Each structure stands twice: as structure tokens, then as C-alpha cells.
Amino acid sequence: MSKTEKHEFQAEIAQLLEIVIHSLYTDKEIFVRELISNAADANEKLQFLQQTAGTSILDPQKSLGISVTTDDGAKTITIADTGIGMTQAELVENLGTIAHSGSKAFLEQMKKHQNDAHLIGQFGVGFYSAFMVAGQVTVYTRSYRPDEQGWIWKSDGKTGYELEAAPDLERGTRIVLQLSEDDKDFSNGYKIEQIIKRYSNFVSFPIELNGKVVNTIQPLWTKNRSEITNDDYSEFYKYIAHDMDAPRYRLHFNADAPLAIRAVLFVPERNTELMTMSRQEGEVHLYCKRVLITPKAKALLPDWLRFLKGVVDSEDLPLNISRETMQDSALMRKLNEVLTKRVLKWLEEEATQDAEAFTKFFAQHGHCLKEGVATDWSHREAIAKLLRFSSSFTEAGKVTSLADYISRMPEAQKEIYFLSASDREAALASPDYEVFREKGWEVLFLEDPRDEFVLEHLHAFDGKNLVAAAKADVKIERPSDKPPGLGAEAVKELSEFLKEAFAERVGEVRASERLVGSPAAVREPEGAMNASMRRMMKMMGKEELSQAEPKPDFEINPDHLIIQKLDGLRRSDATLAKQVGVQLLENAMVAAGLTEDPRAMLGRLNKLLEKLLPSS
Ligand code: ADP
Ligand code: MG
Numbered sequence: 222m223s224k225t226e227k228h229e230f231q232a233e234i235a236q237l238l239e240i241v242i243h244s245l246y247t248d249k250e251i252f253v254r255e256l257i258s259n260a261a262d263a264n265e266k267l268q269f270l271q272q273t274a275g276t277s278i279l280d281p282q283k284s285l286g287i288s289v290t291t292d293d294g295a296k297t298i299t300i301a302d303t304g305i306g307m308t309q310a311e312l313v314e315n316l317g318t319i320a321h322s323g324s325k326a327f328l329e330q331m332k333k334h335q336n337d338a339h340l341i342g343q344f345g346v347g348f349y350s351a352f353m354v355a356g357q358v359t360v361y362t363r364s365y366r367p368d369e370q371g372w373i374w375k376s377d378g379k380t381g382y383e384l385e386a387a388p389d390l391e392r393g394t395r396i397v398l399q400l401s402e403d404d405k406d407f408s409n410g411y412k413i414e415q416i417i418k419r420y421s422n423f424v425s426f427p428i429e430l431n432g433k434v435v436n437t438i439q440p441l442w443t444k445n446r447s448e449i450t451n452d453d454y455s456e457f458y459k460y461i462a463h464d465m466d467a468p469r470y471r472l473h474f475n476a477d478a479p480l481a482i483r484a485v486l487f488v489p490e491r492n493t494e495l496m497t498m499s500r501q502e503g504e505v506h507l508y509c510k511r512v513l514i515t516p517k518a519k520a521l522l523p524d525w526l527r528f529l530k531g532v533v534d535s536e537d538l539p540l541n542i543s544r545e546t547m548q549d550s551a552l553m554r555k556l557n558e559v560l561t562k563r564v565l566k567w568l569e570e571e572a573t574q575d576a577e578a579f580t581k582f583f584a585q586h587g588h589c590l591k592e593g594v595a596t597d598w599s600h601r602e603a604i605a606k607l608l609r610f611s612s613s614f615t616e617a618g619k620v621t622s623l624a625d626y627i628s629r630m631p632e633a634q635k636e637i638y639f640l641s642a643s644d645r646e647a648a649l650a651s652p653d654y655e656v657f658r659e660k661g662w663e664v665l666f667l668e669d670p671r672d673e674f675v676l677e678h679l680h681a682f683d684g685k686n687l688v689a690a691a692k693a694d695v696k697i698e699r700p701s702d703k704p705p706g707l708g709a710e711a712v713k714e715l716s717e718f719l720k721e722a723f724a725e726r727v728g729e730v731r732a733s734e735r736l737v738g739s740p741a742a743v744r745e746p747e748g749a750m751n752a753s754m755r756r757m758m759k760m761m762g763k764e765e766l767s768q769a770e771p772k773p774d775f776e777i778n779p780d781h782l783i784i785q786k787l788d789g790l791r792r793s794d795a796t797l798a799k800q801v802g803v804q805l806l807e808n809a810m811v812a813a814g815l816t817e818d819p820r821a822m823l824g825r826l827n828k829l830l831e832k833l834l835p836s837s
Contacts, residue, residue, distance in 0.1 A: 279369075286427050297408060355401060488582060623682045
């Protein structure tokens with residue numbers, strides 16, 4: 222019989238255990254993840270040694286696996302691997318001292334944010350999480366080195382630990398947790414199965430639970446792309462996204478620089494936000510060497526890419542992460558930047574490859590990209606390349622990109638024009654569109670109330686200013702041999718007459734240089750917040766930001782018969798001429814989308830009709 226050596230924990234370990242045992246009440250189940258992750262590490266290290274020439278390994282044929290056994294009679298859970306194991310010195314070093322610089326930082330962090338169990342794994346103090354649930358932990362281990370014997374390490378997590386030689390052990394490590402009374406249900410196999418599926422499903426070694434392999438999904442992203450079928454990707458996607466449909470797009474990419482990244486990302490066919498009207502959470506999980514570090518890692522990608530599903534695995538994570546908290550570490554920011562750029566490039570490639578499929582993608586997820594343009598200054602231009610709009614040149618139901626729009630611009634056209642309207646018909650009928658139709662210039666038709674807001678934010682694309690059609694400084698050149706239908710003097714008098722009739726409702730009244738088929742139009746003054754912008758503000762509950770209704774200018778079309786007749790009427794029946802004038806203003810306000818309630822004008826319209834109908 223070998224004798225038992227008693228050891229005391231290093232002071233920091235004692236302190237750490239104190240915190241782990243007494244302060245971490247939530248998320249206790251993560252001890253399963255921690256111990257499985259250690260087992261996977263140990264196996265992986267052995268795998269690595271097997272490939273290193275000249276290393277002699279105990280039992281080289283022994284297969285690499287992880288087994289978990291629960292015993293609810295004895296109230297134990299056992300986690301075993303066939304990996305590198307530990308020598309006596311390694312046991313003392315790894316489980317009795319704080320060997321990792323991160324552990325000290327962990328201690329400090331834990332004092333600041335008590336109860337944050339997520340920190341455990343990130344700070345490399347994972348093994349001690351066993352003491353959250355166990356009153357006694359026994360580690361049976363034997364190093365891969367052929368001339369080393371096995372050892373048993375035993376501790377209650379309080380006073381210290383005991384070491385005892387155990388010559389007969391097999392290679393690898395077996396950890397037995399004697400569960401404390403409060404946590405005895407961790408000896409329930411079903412419960413453990415759920416936990417393993419949740420946290421360790423992608424571990425690349427088979428995990429047996431009570432003799433049955435429970436991790437069915439292989440870590441797809443670690444395989445060679447050529448070995449993965451479309452079905453594999455789809456299955457994987459459905460599993461992680463909880464989706465019944467196959468994904469619309471997928472991206473599998475590996476990078477070595479500036480960071481080691483393996484990522485498999487998916488765009489779902491549908492965006493659930495459109496149905497639920499509530500914001501979804503991003504679902505890209507962060508792994509380090511196949512071990513889940515953070516599910517739904519928020520800091521990994523910008524919020525406007527929240528429609529993405531998938532996994533990112535970066536080997537570069539743990540060393541650095543132990544120095545800072547995850548969310549705002551420089552490394553996470555770097556990872557975010559690299560991923561965002563790659564995703565933008567990917568979406569652009571998809572758009573080029575199949576424009577029709579991309580239109581469908583945009584119909585579902587476009588609102589997130591628009592949000593990106595409005596909120597993410599550093600990626601604004603790149604995201605803007607992905608925006609799609611219908612326009613006066615596209616067929617109904619089809620869309621154009623800003624780049625394609627620019628490629629069609631005639632030389633005389635210097636700006637990109639857009640027009641908000643409830644639908645295509647309304648846009649085509651708008652007085653603001655007339656001058657562009659006349660010139661043959663394309664106008665983007667914005668049907669989504671967000672669009673105008675987004676384009677105002679974007680301001681310019683590829684050096685071309687984005688300008689609202691209603692505010693554009695675009696005129697129709699009048700041929701010199703064709704005088705206006707109403708002369709300058711008459712226009713001036715009619716304008717004064719109308720301005721008076723409108724009381725304080727408009728700023729200026731003048732002849733228009735851009736109307737063709739409409740008798741009149743209102744024009745919002747430069748810099749004013751337009752109607753759709755005000756609606757947006759209302760929708761976002763930011764009414765205080767929306768400025769007072771601006772006074773529009775009123776423009777009349779001297780070539781239009783109504784205007785010419787109105788000029789005649791003002792001389793014969795000034796009262797009726799005023800009523801007609803006010804009605805023209807109302808009509809123009811409706812056309813410009815500035816009228817809150819068009820029913821208000823029906824009374825006046827009826828009075829006009831009364832006068833118009835012959836008396837009998
Ligand atoms: P980390 O895994 O971040 O290094 P842990 O507290 O989880 O921190 O483990 C501490 C150390 O103990 C590990 O680095 C490893 O050297 C050793 N260890 C833990 N579990 C095992 C195991 N199953 N097999 C071999 N070594 C182990
Ligand atoms: Mg660990």
C-alpha cells in the first residue's frame with residue numbers, strides 16, 4: 222500500500238475555491254462543460270503527441286474518447302478521458318497552484334462581479350467548478366509517459382488535497398464527483414444529457430453518457446470543406462438555428478491571419494422579425510477549439526447582422542481572453558471587425574452570383590442592413606452596396622442597387638434622386654416625379670418608410686449625393702420659341718392673390734420650372750424635415766425631435782389650363798377663385814404626402830361641386 226501525502230492549497234487557490242463554492246449559485250451546470258472541455262483538451266494533446274515523431278506513448282492504440290457516467294444511487298458523476306493524463310508533479314502544478322496568469326485576474330474580476338459563472342471557463346479555472354456541486358472530488362490519472370505510474374488526487378475543496386500513488390491505472394484521467402446533497406440531481410442521466418447537448422455537442426471526440434454516445438453533431442467547421450455535403454450543412458444549420466427550412470446562404474471560411482478563425486455562418490430563409498415584430502437576438506456561437514465559450518456571443522458581430530446563425534471558432538481566444546473580460550476585449554473587437562468585413566464581402570458575392578435570390582434575401586433581411594447604414598458609421602458605404610430599391614426604371618417588383626443606378630446616369634445628371642411614396646403607382650403619379658420623367662432621369666421609389674431616413678443618413682454613395690426628388694434643384698429647360706401659357710406679369714399677380722388666399726399656410730408662391738402634367742405642387746423648404754422623416758420619428762417615439770411642420774412653398778404651372786383659367790376667374794369671381802386656389806393647395810399637399818387627414822377637405826370640395834353643377 223502506498224502512503225497518502227497531504228498537501229495544502231496555495232493561498233490563491235483556497236481563495237478561489239472559496240468564491241467558486243460560495244458565490245456562484247447560478248449556472249452550476251457549467252461544471253459539466255468545464256470538465257468535458259478539459260477531457261477534450263487532454264485527448265487533443267495526446268492526438269498531437271501521436272503525430273509528433275519520437276514520442277513514446279503508453280497504450281498508443283487506446284482510442285480517444287470521453288465517457289460520462291452518472292450513478293444516482295451513489296450520487297456521483299464521473300468524467301473520464303483517455304488523453305495525456307497527469308504525472309504527480311503535474312497534478313500538484315495544475316490542480317494545486319494557480320499556474321495560469323489568468324486566474325489572478327479572475328479572482329479580481331470575481332470580486333467585482335459576483336455570480337458571473339461565465340467567467341469561470343474564460344479564466345482557465347474550470348476544473349475548480351467541480352466544487353460548486355461536489356463535496357468531494359477524486360481525480361484518478363495516469364500520464365501518457367510510459368515510465369510514469371498513476372496517481373489519485375482527492376479533495377473536499379476546502380482544506381487541501383491528498384495524493385496517493387495508484388500503479389494500476391490506465392492512461393488518461395477519471396474524475397469522480399461526490400455530489401453534495403443540494404446538487405444530487407446532477408447524477409440524473411437525463412439531466413446531464415441535456416447539459417452535454419447544450420454545451421458540448423460539437424466536441425470532436427465521442428462523448429459516451431452511461432455507455433451511449435450522445436454528441437451526434439460533429440464539429441463541422443473543423444472538417445475540410447470538400448468533405449462536407451450540402452446535406453451536412455443543412456442538418457447542422459437546422460440544429461443550431463432551430464429552423465425547419467434549409468438556409469438561404471452559407472459561408473464556411475477559414476483564416477489564419479490576422480486571427481485564426483474557422484467559421485460557418487448561415488443566413489436563414491426567413492427573418493422572424495417580420496412575423497413577430499420583435500427584435501431577434503444574434504445566434505452566432507463562439508467556440509475556442511470546439512469548446513463553447515459563449516453561446517449567442519453578442520460582441521462577435523454588429524447588431525445589424527443579428528439575422529446570422531452559426532459558429533465561430535478561434536484558437537486565438539483563450540490566452541488573451543484571460544486578461545480582460547470578453548465583451549470589450551481588444552481581441553473581440555478585432556474578431557468582430559474581421560468577421561464583419563468577411564460577411565459583407567460574402568453577401569456582395571451572393572448578390573453578384575444570383576441577383577434574383579439576393580432580392581429575396583433583401584426582402585427578408587434588408588431592414589437589418591438599412592439599420593446598419595443608419596447606425597454603423599464605419600461600414601456604412603460597404604453596407605450601402607447591398608441596399609436595393611425599386612425605381613422608375615425597374616419593372617414592378619424588381620429592384621436596383623445604387624451602383625447599377627449610377628451606371629445608368631446620363632452625363633448631365635450629377636445626383637441620385639429618390640422619392641418616397643406608398644407604392645409605385647403613387648410615385649409615378651407624383652408631381653415631384655414629373656421633371657425626372659421629362660428628362661428621362663431615374664428616380665428611386667422608396668416604399669419602406671425607413672428608406673428615406675436611411676438615405677438621408679447615407680448622404681452620398683460613390684461620390685454622388687443622394688437627394689430627395691421633392692428638394693432637387695432640377696428644372697425643365699423651356700425652348701426659347703415656346704412662351705409660357707401664362708405671362709410673367711399674370712403669374713406675379715396670381716401668386717400674390719393666392720398667397721393672400723392661403724393666409725399663413727405657405728411660404729412663397731411662384732411659377733414652377735419642373736411641373737409638366739400637374740397644375741401645382743408644394744415644395745418643402747431646403748433642410749426641412751420631410752413628412753416621412755416626421756413619421757419615422759413618431760414611429761420611434763421621438764416626436765420631440767421632429768420639427769414643427771415647415772411651411773412649404775407653392776409652385777404653379779403656368780402652362781397648365783387650370784392655372785390659366787384660375788387667373789381669369791380671379792378677375793370675375795374672386796371668392797370662387799380663392800376656393801379653387803385653396804383646393805389646389807390641398808391637392809398638392811395630398812400628393813406630397815403632407816396631409817394627415819384628407820377627409821378634412823371634403824366639405825370644401827363639396828361646396829365647389831355645388832357651384833359647378835348647373836342649377837335647375
Ligand atoms: P484550463 O483548462 O483553462 O487550463 P482548468 O482549471 O480547467 O484550466 O484545468 C487546469 C489544468 O489541469 C489544465 O490546464 C490541465 O493541465 C490540467 N487538467 C485538467 N483536467 C485534465 C484532464 N482531464 N487531463 C489532463 N490534464 C487535465
Ligand atoms: Mg479547462
